Structure formats: structure tokens, C-alpha cells
Amino acid sequence: MKTHFATEKIVEKGVINNELDYDRALIADRKLRLLSKENPPLKNLRMKLREIIANYENLEWSDPNKIDDNKLAESEKSEAVAEQERVFIENRKQTIRPKLKQLDLTQENLGSILGHKSKTHMSELMNGIKSFTLKDLIVIHTLLKIDIALLIPVFLSVEDQEKIIAVVVKLNKPNVISTIALAKR
Structure with missing residues (x-):
């Protein structure tokens, strides 16, 4: 089940194919704007993503004759799904952080436990730029005693x-x- 947007996958693909991925890309762009201030290598990822977003907008939204009620309804539905996913990821992050603090662990420590070598990578996972693996989420569930439904979108x-x-x-x-x-x- 694809429940949220992995930014790197869309950048690798080089194209957005539907409204849902477009809305996910817009959310990822906003996150990357903030994250790239702390992590300069993410600026390049954001630049590529913004180019792909612009290409999709030019293809799908620049011609007023192509915009009808069905297109607008699809867009609204996609926005709602992408927002639900964004809220889920934010809530998951806000659930994990206090549990780490209780155990005197940092996000970087958690990354080491999960086998991730980079502090940046762990930040990207926490912020939904990259996807946690199922194994990562099971380890977090076991280690931090967090209800699995708060970690895996249901x-x-x-x-x-x-x-x-x-x-x-x-x-x-x-x-x-x-x-x-x-x-x-």
C-alpha cells in the first residue's frame, strides 16, 4: 500500500503522473524548504522536485480548456488524501520524539539502532521525505512501545x-x- 510520498522515488522517475503524487510533491517541497536550511544537500533534491512539479503544472493546469469539474473534483480529493498522509506523518513524528526523550535517546541514536548510518537519513525518514521500512517501524514499535497503528497508516x-x-x-x-x-x- 502506497500511503505516502517518497520524494526520491518521484525525482528518480522524473515525472509526476497523477494529482495525488502532485499534491504529495507540493507537501514534500514545503518540507524540503525547511529541511534544506539544516541540510544543504537537500537543496539539490528540492530543485529537481520543483522542476518536476512545474512540468506537471504546465502539462495539466496551464490550459483552462482542460480544467473541468471532474479535474477539480479529482484535485480536491487528492489534496485531502495527501493532507491526511501529511498529518499522519507529523503525528507519528510527534509520537516518537517524546518516547525517545523518555529513554534518553536521540533521533540519531534511533537511526543507529535501525542500522541507518546518517543523521540526515533519519531526519528524512522522520519527516516523510523517505519511507520507513516495515522492519524499521516494527523495531520502533517494540523499542518505544508505541501502538503500531500510530506508526503504520491503517x-x-x-x-x-x-x-x-x-x-x-x-x-x-x-x-x-x-x-x-x-x-x-
Whole structure:
């Protein structure tokens, strides 16, 4: 499940293909603006990301004739998902930090425990610029006694929800459909 945006992946790919990745890129750009002040190598990553964002905007948003109600609705939906992911990452970071402090550990110490050699890398993980591995999150859960649901997103994107609903409807399983409808509330 792709639950948040790994900035380096989009930069490696060199292109944004959809509104959700565009909104994720905008959030990552804002984070990188702040992080690059502390970590100059991130300036280069941000410059590349900004170029990719500009290319997407020129392709998708520069022609008023291509912007219709469906495009605007898709954009709003994508913004909401990206914001939900941003809030999740921020809450996760704010949950981890006090637990580290309780154990007299630094973020850098946690990085060493997880096998990450760079202070910068750990900062990128904490800020959602790079993705934690599942193993990292399990170690954090075990070490810091943090509820796993606070570390691993347990929500589905709207796109995934719609795909699941479509398959369940096709399978004609009303009990499952009602369960999904309840989960969406």
C-alpha cells in the first residue's frame, strides 16, 4: 500500500503522473524548504522536485480548456488524501520524539539502532521525505512501545477504497459492502 510520498522515488522517475503524487510533491517541497536550511544537500533534491512539479503544472493546469469539474473534483480529493498522509506523518513524528526523550535517546541514536548510518537519513525518514521500512517501524514499535497503528497508516486511499468496493459489488457480497460503507464513515 502506497500511503505516502517518497520524494526520491518521484525525482528518480522524473515525472509526476497523477494529482495525488502532485499534491504529495507540493507537501514534500514545503518540507524540503525547511529541511534544506539544516541540510544543504537537500537543496539539490528540492530543485529537481520543483522542476518536476512545474512540468506537471504546465502539462495539466496551464490550459483552462482542460480544467473541468471532474479535474477539480479529482484535485480536491487528492489534496485531502495527501493532507491526511501529511498529518499522519507529523503525528507519528510527534509520537516518537517524546518516547525517545523518555529513554534518553536521540533521533540519531534511533537511526543507529535501525542500522541507518546518517543523521540526515533519519531526519528524512522522520519527516516523510523517505519511507520507513516495515522492519524499521516494527523495531520502533517494540523499542518505544508505541501502538503500531500510530506508526503504520491503517487507512486506505480513496482510490483503493473505490477499487475494493467495485470488486465487492461485482462479487455480489452485500455483507461485505455494508462493512466497507461503515469503514468509510
